[in-house]
Amino acid sequence: xxxxxxxxxxxxxxxxxxxxxxxxxxxxxxxxxxxxxxxxxxxxxxxxxxxxxxxxxxxxxxxxxxxxxxxxxxxxxxxxxxxxxxxxxxxxxxxxxxxxxxxxxxxxxxxxxxxxxxxxxxxxxxxxxxxxxxxxxxxxxxxxxxxxxxxxxxxxxxxxxxxxxxxxxxxxxxxxxxxxxxxxxxxxxxxxxxxxxxxxxxxxxxxxxxxxxxxxxxxxxxxxxxxxxxxxxxxxxxxxxxxxxxxxxxxxxxxxxxxxxxxxxxxxxxxxxxxxxxxxxxxxxxxxxxxxxxxxxxxxxxxxxxxxxxxxxxxxxxxxxxxxxxxxxxxxxxxxxxxxxxxxxxxxxxxxx
Numbered sequence: 337x338x339x340x341x342x343x344x345x346x347x348x349x350x351x352x353x354x355x356x357x358x359x360x361x362x363x364x365x366x367x368x369x370x371x372x373x374x375x376x377x378x379x380x381x382x383x384x385x386x387x388x389x390x391x392x393x394x395x396x397x398x399x400x401x402x403x404x405x406x407x408x409x410x411x412x413x414x415x416x417x418x419x420x421x422x423x424x425x426x427x428x429x430x431x432x433x434x435x436x437x438x439x440x441x442x443x444x445x446x447x448x449x450x451x452x453x454x455x456x457x458x459x460x461x462x463x464x465x466x467x468x469x470x471x472x473x474x475x476x477x478x479x480x481x482x483x484x485x486x487x488x489x490x491x492x493x494x495x496x497x498x499x500x501x502x503x504x505x506x507x508x509x510x511x512x513x514x515x516x517x518x519x520x521x522x523x524x525x526x527x528x529x530x531x532x533x534x535x536x537x538x539x540x541x542x543x544x545x546x547x548x549x550x551x552x553x554x555x556x557x558x559x560x561x562x563x564x565x566x567x568x569x570x571x572x573x574x575x576x577x578x579x580x581x582x583x584x585x586x587x588x589x590x591x592x593x594x595x596x597x598x599x600x601x602x603x604x605x606x607x608x609x610x611x612x613x614x615x616x617x618x619x620x621x622x623x624x625x626x627x628x629x630x631x632x633x634x635x636x637x638x639x640x641x642x643x644x645x646x647x648x649x650x651x652x653x654x655x656x657x658x659x660x661x662x663x664x665x666x667x668x669x670x671x672x673x674x675x676x677x678x679x680x681x682x683x684x685x686x687x688x689x
Contacts, residue, residue, distance in 0.1 A: 337682075337683065338351050338352065338353055338376045338379060338380075338682070339351070339352045339355065340352075340372060341421070341426070341427070343413075343414060343417050343418075344417065345413040345414075345416065345417045346400065346402070346409075346410045346413040346414055346417070347400070347401045347402060347410070348398065348399060348400040348401065348410070348413075348414045348417075349372060349375070349398065349399055350396055350397070350398040350418075350421070350426075350427045351372060351375040351376050351378075351379045351396060351397050351398070352379065352394065352396045352426065352427065353376075353379040353380055353382070353383045353394045353395045353396060353682055354383060354394030354395070354678065354682065357392065357393055357394040357425075358392065358393060358425055359393050359394070359425035359428055359448060360379075360393065360394040360395060360396035360425070360426060360427055360428065361382060361393065361395070361396060361427070361428035361429070361430060361449070361629075362378055362379050362382040362395050362396040362397040362398070362427075362428075362429075362430060363378055363397050363398070363429075363430050363431075363432030363433075363597075364397075364398040364399075364400070364414075364429040364430065364431060364432055364435050364440070365397075365398070365399050365400070365432045365433045365434055365435065366399075366400040366401075366402065366407060366410070366411060366433070366434030366435050367399070367400075367401065367433065367434055368401065368402070368403055368404070369401045370399025370400065370401050371399070372399070373689075374397075374575055374598075375397035375398065375399050376397070377575060377597075377598045377686060377687075377688060378395070378397035378575070378597055378598065379394075379395040379396050379397040380395060380682060380684065380685070380686045381395060381597045381598055381618055381619045381622075381686035382394075382395025382396070382397070382597075382619070382626075383395035383674075383682060383686075384617070384619040384666070384667070384670045384685075384686050385619040385620070385622065385623050385626050386626065387669075387670035387671070387673045387674050388617075388619055388620055388623065388651060388666055388669060388670045388673075389623060389626065389627070389647070389651075390673055391626075391630065392677055393630075396426075396427045396428075398414075398418075398427065398429060400414050400434075400435070407434070408439075411435060411439050412439075415439065415440065415442055415443060416442075418443060419442070419443060419446070422443045422446045422447055423446045425448065428447050428448075428449060429443065430454075430625075431454070437454050437455070437464065449629040449630055450628070450629055450630070450631060450632075450633045450635075451629070452633060453465045453466045453469075453628045453629055453640075454466050454629070463500040463501065463502075463503060463504065463541070464500070465628065465637060465640075466624075466625040466628045466629055467500040467501045467504065467625065468501065468503075468504035468624075469504075469624035469625050469627060469628040469640065469641065469644050470501040470504070470622050470624045470625040471501035471502065471503065471504030471505030471506075471507070471508060471595070471624070472504055472505075472508045472624050472641060472644050472645065472648075473620075473621060473622060473623050473624030473625075473627070473644050473648040474501065474505050474508075474570060474593060474594065474595050474621045474622060474624070475488070475505055475508030475509045475511075475512060476508070476644070476645055476648040476649050476652065477593060477616050477620055477621040477648055477652045478493075478509070478568055478570070478591055478593040478616075478621070479512050479649075479652075480616075480648075480649055480652035480653045480656050481591050481593065481614040481616045481652055481655075481656045481662050482567070482568055482590045482591045482614060483590055483591070483614065486513070487512060487513075488509055488512040488513055488514040488568065489512060489513030489514065490513055490514070491513075491514045491515070491566075491567045491568050491590070492514070492515050492517045492531075492565070492566040492567055492568075493509050493514050493515070493516055493517065493566050493567070493568040493569070493570065494516075494517060494518040494519065494520075494527075494561050494562075494564045494566040494568070494569045494570065495516065495518070495519045495520070495561075495570045495595060496519075496520045496558075496561045496562065496569060496570060496571045496572065496573055496577065496595075497520065497521070497570070497571060497572035497573030497574070497577065497595055497596045497599070498519040498520060498521050498537075498541070498546075498548075498595075499521070499546075499572070499573075499595070499596065501595060502519070502537065502541060502595070503534070503537055503538035503541050503542075505570065505595055506519075506532070506534050506537050506538075507534045507538070509568075510534050514568070515531035516531055516532045516534070516537070517529070517531060517532070517564055517565070517566050518532075518560075518561050518564035518566065519532060519537070519549070519552075519561070520549075520558045520560070520561035520573070521546035521547075521548065521549055521558075521573070522546050522558065522573065523546050523547055523549050523550070523555065523558075524549050524555040524556055524557060524558055525549070525555070525556045525557065525558055525559070525560040525561040525564075526549040526552045526553040526554065526555055526556070527553065527556070527560070527561075527564050528552075528553060532552060536551075536552065537552070540552060558573075559582075562582055562585055562586055563585065566589065567589055567590045567591075568589065568590055568591045568592075568593065569586060569589055569591075569592050569593070570593050570594070570595040571592055571593070571594060571595065571596070571599040571600075572594050572595040572596020572597065572599045572618070573596060573599075574596070574599075575597065575598040575599070575688045576598065576599070576600070576601050576688030576689070577596075577599050578592065578599050578600050578601065578604045579601045579603065579604050579688075580601065580603035580604050580606070580607050582604065583600075583603075583604035583605075583607040583608050583613075584607055586608070586613065587607075587608075587611040587613060589613055590613070590614065591613065591614040591615070591616070592608055592613055592614070592615045593614075593615075593616055593621055594616070594617070594618030594621040594622060595621070595622075596618070596622075597618050597619075597622065597686075598618060598686055598687065598688050599618060599688070600615060600618075600663075600687060600688060601687060601688045601689065602687045602688075602689075605663055605687060609660075609661045609663075614656065614661070614662060615661065615662065615663050616652060616655065616656070616662040616663060616666065617655070617662065617663045617666035617667065617686070618686065619666065619670070619686055620648065620651055620652060620655065620662075620666050621648075621652075623644075623647070623648055623651075624644040624648065627640070627643055627644045627647055627648075628640050628644065631643075651666070651669075654669075655669070667685050
C-alpha cells in the first residue's frame, strides 16, 4: 500500500510506493491543488520502470499545493524539509510540472544519482540530457513495437503532449526514418503534410515552450492531433489523456506509445488491444531518464545514449511479441522481478482510472 508522507512546513506530501527500499524517486509537481490519487499512479509507474530494468528501487511522487503568489515560498519550504528525506533515500525528487531543476539544486549534493544529467531543465525552454534520454527511449520502444521489419522507417507520427523530451523524441524518430506530421501541446495542435523539421521544433521549444505551436503553423484544437492520419501516435500530456473514447478514434493506427507517464486508462488499453493496436508500457518507453541517472558519472553522453538504445531495444523487442500485448508482457516481467525481493506486490498496475 502506498505510504503518504505529509510535510509539516507547507501543504505538501510524498507518495512512496514500496517500503524499506534503498531509494525511491519520482516527480515533484506544484499546482494550486495537487491530489494524492494521481501521485500514487505516478509512483507506481516509476516502480515498474525500476523493476523492468531489474533495479531494486521504488517509485515515489510528490505534490506541493500553493496559490501562485506563495509558490516560491512553498517550494523553498518543501526543499528545506525534504533534505533529510533525500539523505535517507526516502525520496529523490525529479522536477516536474511547476518546479524547476534550479529550485531543487540544494538537494542534489545528497542525491546518489548522477544528477548532473538533469542540468539545463527548466519549466520551459532548454531540456536536460535526461529528458533527451527519455525522448530517445520512447522512439526506440516505438521502433520495436510498431510492427514490420522496418520499424518506424517510412512511418508518419504525431506527438501529443510535446514537452521537455519532445525535441529529442522528434529527432530520434526522424533518425529512424519517420516523419513528424503533427504535434500538440496544451496550447493546441499544429500539423504539416510535408513534416515538421526537427531543428525548428527544437529551437521553438527552447524559445517558447508550449507556445511553440504558434511559430510552426496554423494552430488547431489540441484534440486534432488524434485525427492527424498518422500511423504512430505518441501520447502523454496528462494522466489518462487517452480514455476509451479517444482510443476508439485511433483504431487505424499501428501503435500508441507513451511520451508522458500514465497516458492510458485501463479501458483504453483494452480497446487498443482488442483492435490489435500496439500499446507498449509507459514505464518501458520512458526508461531512458532512469538509465541516464543511475550509473557511473564517468560515463560519456555517447555511452549513456548507447546504453539507453540497447537496453530499451532489448526489452521492447521481448515484450512486443507477447500474446497479451507489450503492456501486459512488461507488467508480468516487472512483477516477476518484484517477487524476487518484495514480500508483497504493490496493488494495481500503472494505468489511469
